Amino acid sequence: MATDETTGLTSQRKVEHLDIAASGAIEHTRGAGWDDIWLVHDCLPEVDRDAIDLSVTFLGHRLRAPIVIAGMTGGHPRAFEINRRLAVAAERLGIAMGVGSQRAAVEEPSLLSTYTIARETAPGAFLIANVGASQLITQATRPPYTLEQIRALIQAISADALAIHLNFLQEACQPEGDTRARGAAAAIQRICREVPVPVIAKETGAGMSALAALRLRTLGVRALDVGGLGGSNMAMLEARRAERRGDRLRQRLGETFADWGIPTPVAIIEARTAGLPIIATGGIRSGLDAAKAINLGAALVGIARPVLAQAEISADAVIEWLTGFIEELRVAMFLTGSASLADLRMRPRRISGRTAAWLAPAYPAGP
Numbered sequence: 001m002a003t004d005e006t007t008g009l010t011s012q013r014k015v016e017h018l019d020i021a022a023s024g025a026i027e028h029t030r031g032a033g034w035d036d037i038w039l040v041h042d043c044l045p046e047v048d049r050d051a052i053d054l055s056v057t058f059l060g061h062r063l064r065a066p067i068v069i070a071g072m073t074g075g076h077p078r079a080f081e082i083n084r085r086l087a088v089a090a091e092r093l094g095i096a097m098g099v100g101s102q103r104a105a106v107e108e109p110s111l112l113s114t115y116t117i118a119r120e121t122a123p124g125a126f127l128i129a130n131v132g133a134s135q136l137i138t139q140a141t142r143p144p145y146t147l148e149q150i151r152a153l154i155q156a157i158s159a160d161a162l163a164i165h166l167n168f169l170q171e172a173c174q175p176e177g178d179t180r181a182r183g184a185a186a187a188i189q190r191i192c193r194e195v196p197v198p199v200i201a202k203e204t205g206a207g208m209s210a211l212a213a214l215r216l217r218t219l220g221v222r223a224l225d226v227g228g229l230g231g232s233n234m235a236m237l238e239a240r241r242a243e244r245r246g247d248r249l250r251q252r253l254g255e256t257f258a259d260w261g262i263p264t265p266v267a268i269i270e271a272r273t274a275g276l277p278i279i280a281t282g283g284i285r286s287g288l289d290a291a292k293a294i295n296l297g298a299a300l301v302g303i304a305r306p307v308l309a310q311a312e313i314s315a316d317a318v319i320e321w322l323t324g325f326i327e328e329l330r331v332a333m334f335l336t337g338s339a340s341l342a343d344l345r346m347r348p349r350r351i352s353g354r355t356a357a358w359l360a361p362a363y364p365a366g367p
């Protein structure tokens, strides 16, 4: 069991993450590279804008739009209201939602309500539980979670899926980070076999290669959240936390690795190799970015920091922002003559710049 000290630390970390994310200091400076992806305009679209179908089936569930509010928070009293507001929007708009790492609730059961509020508020939404891969193996200061604990986290929010987050970049830059990783693959394989919901492997900002995606598929995961470079930057998040504490080594590590990772558009193309449904998270900032991600092969897009910023204001602000986002996606579909997301996926594209350079060695004939 965790000590009081580690319990407090997890909760404290959660609130520091919220503060630093709100400050905007962790947005990747160069972006994910969406400007390199060009959807080809159709000057004679054979589709009515208002008849465009944005719905999608993901892991057996119908969503009204291909969006997941990416898992961010829980585990601190302040997170209760944020998760509630996000859940109001998920329920209203018929989209999916993830909660943040449920570690804090394992360490301190009184914090459970900061997660369960999501299910109470969004009884019909596709809800994703969240646990870290590094919590599945023995770390220097604590044992791995048991299967019973993980099943309880899923059950607590009647989750439709479990995301296992892979955040080794962040752990490596974190003062109290868990940096043991041997055995994580075997632990993920066991969880995939033993839990009653599909498992999603979820990177958190450093992306996924084709090889990693294939390995994850062999472990039994049912979907991949590529969590690519280009949006919220977890190394920078930890650098800013370290700076506040005067931890110059961790600050230096976070700043050095701020550019580490596989950009989101590249990660989508790489992960496609595994043939699993893909969630494109990492720097999705508009419905046009979403259209490009879906055209490249994503089933859903994940959005974290932009909706967090709205959730700091109100549930209505989250709904208004997402409604605008959905309209942007609809217009991109209209202008490419796409009546459905399946149509959008088949529309032509051009890839330029850094993204083309990234892809050239692996895809000489184009992705």
Ligand SMILES: Cc1cc2nc3c(=O)[nH]c(=O)nc-3n(C[C@H](O)[C@H](O)[C@H](O)COP(=O)(O)O)c2cc1C
Residues within 6 Å of the ligand: 017, 018, 021, 070, 071, 072, 073, 099, 100, 101, 130, 163, 165, 202, 203, 204, 205, 227, 230, 231, 232, 281, 282, 283, 284, 302, 303, 304, 305, 306
């Ligand atoms: C404040 C904050 C907290 C986060 N906490 C988690 C977490 O607990 N579990 C997780 O899987 N991802 C977490 N993430 C990562 C997001 O789910 C997402 O992958 C990342 O922020 C990239 O998306 P964005 O560029 O739209 O922000 C967090 C992100 C932020 C900004």
